[in-house]
Amino acid sequence: MRREGSPFQGVGAVAVKELADNLSSARMFVLEWLIVLTALAALYSAIDSLRRTTAQDPFLLLRLFTVNHAPLPSFVAILGFLIPLMAIGLGFDAINGEHNRRTLSRILAQPIYRDALLIGKFLAGLVTLAMSLAALWLMVIGLGLIFLGVPPGGEEVARSLAFLVIAVFYAGVWLALAMLLSIVFRSSATAALVALGIWLFLTVLWPMLAPAIAQVIAPPDPRYALLGLQTPDTGIWTQMLSRISPNHLFSEAMVGVLSPTTRTLGPVFLEQLRGAVMGAPLPLSQSLIIVWPQTVGLIAGTIVLFVIGYIAFQRQEVRA
Amino acid sequence: MSETANDIVIAARDLTKRYGDVSVVDRITFDIAKGETFGLLGPNGAGKTTTILMMLGLTEISGGSIHVLGDDPARAPLQVKRRVGYLPDSVGFYDHLTAVENLAYTSKLMGLRPAERARRITAALARVRLLDVADKRVATFSRGMRQRLGLAEIIVKQAEIAILDEPTSGLDPQSTIEFLGLVGELRAEGVTVLLSSHMLDQVQRVCNRVALFQSGRIVLMGAVADLARQVLGAGFVVEVEADGSGLDRRLAAIPGVTGVETLAADRFRMTADRDVRPDAARAVVAANGSLRRLSVDEPSLEAIYARYFQSQAGETQGARHAA
Structure with a gap:
């Protein structure tokens, strides 16, 4: 039997209210400044080192995102690390917060479906993240114009827009995860701790564990080791395992989009490079083809996590 | 559907809710007529809140059927929730928003137009005497004020049925009297009121009819005077x-x-x-x-209640001795 009425009735009202809450919350304020200040530091050092090499690079603006100048990591690396924190901060108490404030049953007694509450909250979170990222993106372009004095070309802007879109989906994965945990755990503190645990595991521990596990699955061949090369099987396994982490997918996609000379993200056979002009930039469409799997992976991760949360929420008891 | 000529607004038939093997609500049957004030009584955990949630389609029904205003809340929940107001047990509001903002949010969810919204909210707040704190944050509200704000929400909705779950628990006597007065006003307007409580004297004061719940079943149902005759032997x-x-x-x-x-x-x-x-x-x-x-x-509900559970306890003890 079909249920009557639209599941989207009330989504707008929920999204607008949650967006207003997100934007005015102290939590958001702190997270935003954390990101802006670290990003500014990274940008400042990038600009400093770029000034000396201005003449040599046709994609100066994009270098702003990717150049790192010790001891600071690049702007993109910082975002890869901090976007999850921001998304978790927005999502970890989405549903259990309503439970604990005892507002959930009152809201659900209004003529809306549960879908509207969940979708509205997710959209509000995603829009909040997109707005913050867009502001950061504008900040980078603006600073590039002011300090480097080189107007960005059309392709550079297009590539940096691709960066923006991928970053929003990367944030979406973490937002969906945080909301899922807020449904599963009745206590906000537990949900936040578990989310942060997963974040630290996937961004800090997993890059170290993945090669170790790969070596167990496909032990390195001593003949390659003698030549000082990595065994291809081990390399492929390492890459596959690393890609479980959305952080790895994001950084791969960023390399592909923001460094136009990137031709491949995985191992490559020598004959595939025949005829290639080393160091020559690829056209935008080719770069997008390279990062398409990573982007789809992030979008799919967002959808899968959201759907799991959706099912869990539909089956949950309303009463406290 | 099951709405008959004498205006039955809520009809439950063998309504059951099970969690695993445990029946929280066990085959209860009752009818509530339009304009009636019906009390759900019983100790905590007797199944009152679960029954209410099933009426609103907020929890799944394991067996039997329930119709609210002629609709099945499991199949047409929006239709039911548009016409039924619900004040949950220890209701919560968004503390960082004002009273008006809280009501504006829920009235948006009700689908009211902006002009209509403003008009109804002002009128409702005036009725529950919260107009002078309309723009204060709810964080500063006392428990009594929160309950009245919850009632204002039902008034904004212009609900035909008001379901109030333990509305007076934890209120001081002054607030309780004030709240029950407002419930009386609703009733006078023809709103059907469903009141769940374990405060017997209050239920007796406002309800036409009561149902006494015990471990998921309705063990007694009827007007207080009838129940007194039934349980106490004399009225x-x-x-x-x-x-x-x-x-x-x-x-x-x-x-x-x-x-x-x-x-x-x-x-x-x-x-x-x-x-x-x-x-x-x-x-x-x-x-x-x-x-x-x-x-x-007056035959007091408290006496009925006490006597009923005493005789129950006596019976089970007797049965145990016999065994």
């Missing part, structure tokens, strides 16, 4: 304070009196199935006594 308890010779015998001889208890030399307690005060007065005068006090105890 009226009259106390007489008078002197005169042989009064106890004269009082016992009054038709309808089922028992006379002598409390002191000049005080008697009579139980009867009708109001026997005029006859008692006549009997005292006939005995040449002087009547000092004549009072009737």
Whole structure:
């Protein structure tokens, strides 16, 4: 039997209210400044080192995102690390917060479906993240114009827009995860701790564990080791395992989009490079083809996590 | 559907809710008529809130059926929730928003137009006497004010049925009286009120009919006076304070009196199935006594409740001994 009425009735009202809450919350304020200040530091050092090499690079603006100048990591690396924190901060108490404030049953007694509450909250979170990222993106372009004095070309802007879109989906994965945990755990503190645990595991521990596990699955061949090369099987396994982490997918996609000379993200056979002009930039469409799997992976991760949360929420008891 | 000519607004038939093997609500059947004030009574965990959530389609039904205003809340929840107002047990609001903002949010979810929204919210806040704190954050509200704000939400909705779950628990006597007064106003407007509570005297004060829940079942249902006759054996308890010779015998001889208890030399307690005060007065005068006090105890729900559970406990104990 079909249920009557639209599941989207009330989504707008929920999204607008949650967006207003997100934007005015102290939590958001702190997270935003954390990101802006670290990003500014990274940008400042990038600009400093770029000034000396201005003449040599046709994609100066994009270098702003990717150049790192010790001891600071690049702007993109910082975002890869901090976007999850921001998304978790927005999502970890989405549903259990309503439970604990005892507002959930009152809201659900209004003529809306549960879908509207969940979708509205997710959209509000995603829009909040997109707005913050867009502001950061504008900040980078603006600073590039002011300090480097080189107007960005059309392709550079297009590539940096691709960066923006991928970053929003990367944030979406973490937002969906945080909301899922807020449904599963009745206590906000537990949900936040578990989310942060997963974040630290996937961004800090997993890059170290993945090669170790790969070596167990496909032990390195001593003949390659003698030549000082990595065994291809081990390399492929390492890459596959690393890609479980959305952080790895994001950084791969960023390399592909923001460094136009990137031709491949995985191992490559020598004959595939025949005829290639080393160091020559690829056209935008080719770069997008390279990062398409990573982007789809992030979008799919967002959808899968959201759907799991959706099912869990539909089956949950309303009463406290 | 099951809405009959005599305006049944809520009809439950063998309504059941199971969690695994445990039946939280076990095959309950009841009808609530339009304009009635119906009390759901019983200890905590007896299944009152679960029954209410099933009426709103907020929890799945394991068996039986329920129709609210002719609709099945499991299949047409929006239709039901548009016409039914719900004040949950210890209701919560968004503390960082003002009273008006909280109501504006829920009235948006109700799908009201902006102009209509503003008009209804102001009117509702005025009715529950919260207009002067309309723009204060709810964080500063007392429990009584929050309950009244919850009632304002139901008024904004112009609900035909108001379901109030433990609305007065934790309120001070002053707030309780004020709240029950507002419930009375709703009832006077023809709103059907469903009140769940374990505060018996309050339920008795406002309800036409009550249902007594015990471990998932309705064990008693009806008007308070009927229940009193059913459980206490007699509906009226009259106390007489008078002197005169042989009064106890004269009082016992009054038709309808089922028992006379002598409390002191000049005080008697009579139980009867009708109001026997005029006859008692006549009997005292006939005995040449002087009547000092004549009072009737309304059958109290508390007595019914206590007596019912006592007899239950006695029965189960007896059964255990027999086994």
